[in-house]
Structures are given as C-alpha cells and as structure tokens.
Amino acid sequence: MIDMKQFKDNVSSKIKAHHEQEIPEAHDKETHAVSVKTNAMAIGSSIHINGDVTGNEDLVIQGHVEGTINLKGHNVTISKSGKVKANIDANQIIVEGELTGDMNGDEKVVIRASGHAYGNIVAPRVTLEDGAMFKGSIEMEPRQGQVANDKSPANIMQNKESTDLKVAP
Amino acid sequence: MHASYSYIPLTKVDQQVSQESGFAFNSPILIDLLKSLSQEAHHEILDICPANQGVIDAFSSYHCKLYLPGCVKALCEMISDDDDTENKLYRVFTKNIGFTKKQRASLNVILLWDLPNYLDKQVMIGLIKYLSHHMHERIKLHFYIHSQQQMPASPGSYTILPEGKVWLENSNDTMMKSPLYFQEALLTLFHPFKVKRSMLLSSGLKEYILEL
Numbered sequence: 001m002i003d004m005k006q007f008k009d010n011v012s013s014k015i016k017a018h019h020e021q022e023i024p025e026a027h028d029k030e031t032h033a034v035s036v037k038t039n040a041m042a043i044g045s046s047i048h049i050n051g052d053v054t055g056n057e058d059l060v061i062q063g064h065v066e067g068t069i070n071l072k073g074h075n076v077t078i079s080k081s082g083k084v085k086a087n088i089d090a091n092q093i094i095v096e097g098e099l100t101g102d103m104n105g106d107e108k109v110v111i112r113a114s115g116h117a118y119g120n121i122v123a124p125r126v127t128l129e130d131g132a133m134f135k136g137s138i139e140m141e142p143r144q145g146q147v148a149n150d151k152s153p154a155n156i157m158q159n160k161e162s163t164d165l166k167v168a169p
Numbered sequence: 170m171h172a173s174y175s176y177i178p179l180t181k182v183d184q185q186v187s188q189e190s191g192f193a194f195n196s197p198i199l200i201d202l203l204k205s206l207s208q209e210a211h212h213e214i215l216d217i218c219p220a221n222q223g224v225i226d227a228f229s230s231y232h233c234k235l236y237l238p239g240c241v242k243a244l245c246e247m248i249s250d251d252d253d254t255e256n257k258l259y260r261v262f263t264k265n266i267g268f269t270k271k272q273r274a275s276l277n278v279i280l281l282w283d284l285p286n287y288l289d290k291q292v293m294i295g296l297i298k299y300l301s302h303h304m305h306e307r308i309k310l311h312f313y314i315h316s317q318q319q320m321p322a323s324p325g326s327y328t329i330l331p332e333g334k335v336w337l338e339n340s341n342d343t344m345m346k347s348p349l350y351f352q353e354a355l356l357t358l359f360h361p362f363k364v365k366r367s368m369l370l371s372s373g374l375k376e377y378i379l380e381l
Contacts, residue, residue: 120267126225134220135239135265140229 045081053086061097073106080114087119095132191338193330198366198376199311200333202278206231213305214278217241223328223336224280236274238265241284241324247292254292258299274303281312282327283374285358286320286348293358308381310362313374314355320347337372 040058043049047063058075061082068087069076075092078084082097089104095115103109105123113131122139206212212233216224220237228235240261247254262268279300285293322343328336352364355377362379369375 118265125229128220128222128225130222132220133239134237136237137266138225138235138237139233140225140235141232 193334193336194372196335198378212277215276216280218282221328227329236266254295275305277305279310283313285312286315287324310379315347316375317373319344
C-alpha cells in the first residue's frame, strides 16, 4: 500500500516542479479546471508504481501505475503520458492517456480525445470526447430530476414524429 | 427499396439533411424503442458500434448498463469457413466487455446499426447464437439494411443526436455490392427472431426491429 502523503514527502520537490509545468496546457477546457488543481499530487512520467495508491488529495498521473487507486472524494487525472492498469475509485476520473481497469466515479468519468480506456465505468455522468477509445461497459443511474426530462430523445420526438412520417403508397 | 414485402407495412420518412461526410435522418423505430423503455426498470443494452457520446447520452436518463465492445472490425474480419468462429466470438466479448459463460448479461436491447450488411452470413448466425446466452426474454434487436444495389464498403458510424435523429457518418467513399437482404433471408440470419416492425427510410436504409 502506497500512502500518498508519505510518497509525496519523498519525491515532492521534483514532482511538483514537473507538475507545475504541465498545468497551463490543461486549462483550455472547462472540465480541466476542476481536475487539475494546483495542489494536486503528481506522479511524474519517469515514475513506475506497483501497488495500491490511497490518499486525500487530487492526483495527476504522468507515469505508470499498476494496482489500485482509491482516492474517494478526490479527482484522478491520467495525463497523455500516463499508463495505468488499475481499478480507480474517485470523485472524477479523467483519462487523457491509457487506462485498463474499472472506473468508479462518484461524480463523473471523462475520456478525452487522446484517451484509451478499457474497463467498466460506474458513474452518474460519462463524457466521451470525439476520437476517444473506449471498450467496456457503462453503468449509469439517472441524476435526480433527469428522468423523463425534456432532453430525452423520447420526449423530443413525441411531437416531431407526427409531422415527419408519411405512409408509403 | 422495391423489395416485395408480403406482410410488413413500410413507411417512408422524408426528412433527411445532408451535411459534410454524414447526414442526419429520422429513425422512428429506434426512437420508439427508446420511448418504450421504462424509466423505472433496469436495462442492459449492447451497442455493437464503437462507443460514442450520442448513444451514451441517449441512455443516460435510464437506469441501464450499456455494453460497448467496439468489436465491429473484429467481427467483419471473421469468415464463415473458420471453424473457430464461436471461440473467436467468445474471446471478443469476454475480452472487451467481460461476457463469460458464468457471468451472463440479460440484454434488453441490441443495437447492430448496419452491421448485418457486412457480416458473413455464418458469422451473423453465430453472433446471434452466441448472444442468445446473454439475452433477456423480451430482447429487441435493432438494425438497418441497405436496400440499394451499392452500399459503402465499410460499416458507418452511427450516433443518436439530442434532437432525436440519428447521425450517420461514413468516411469511406468506396462502394460495394450490398447483400440486399429480403425479409425471409433476414429471418434466417436472425432465427428465432420475428420482425416486430420495419420501415423504409428515404436514405435507402430499411430500419428493422426484431423480437422473440
């Protein structure tokens, strides 16, 4: 078991410096603003971890992780250079690199255009950007108030269909 | 388009918007299928096409598990004289979505899009046979059949648009001869399924929904 705090103490100065360089690139999109906080811990691109990762802060993975990642209530971002073989339990999971494993996101899971994810997703919201690769399953529960809302294709089509259809001769 | 259907009434949908490399079209049977799903019950859906946001969004208001094996290419590469088809199907679905003999799904809906036009007949039969172990008794199969002599040389990418239409994108301009399946031939491929509803769309696709 790898404790994030202990790990951070050992390699913080080097990793922090590396991480700070990566942040500007990640600010383009709205969702990044949440995922990459300045106080997020980073696992640098040259670092390989085999084991269980736990902790109480956000995590950005630029290197390799094999095992499990349990950061309940916090966000995990797998950067473009990141390669992860692990089941992840977190608040938000953002995949820009490669992930093989199940994703349990309390809030949402986002697979970016550069992301490759193989596994099962359990999350109330899932975003798959154009070009993203995903194979697996997605288990969704509708958010409160979303059931039968106006955005449902079923409801949208209810009135349209009568004008679009013609009976063939 | 001029196939003689003896007992399934065809309906024409006339709204189609051409845009760039794809087009949006009305797919009333698919939308009716979405409408028919209970908001309370739990559904298991298999979408054979590569995962895309439109399909995820379309099912996000339901309690559901969406299986996205992304195996179109692997299926199209399978050929009928391969004795190993059953094992290959097993490997594809086990590897990509965890289907095993012990861990069975209970699929309510299977979205095949236009894949039946491209699969070898024996592979198609094998696929239905394989998936039958993972089907709910009230399973519904949805797909499109090309009704014109020529069709794109590879399966298209389909997504469900928020306004309740389907977007078809096919980056491959090359055309090939379509199998022109008549209904009787389709039912052979999809045995023991029966046609619940079919509809001729103005795009030249015939939309089908089958049930047991």
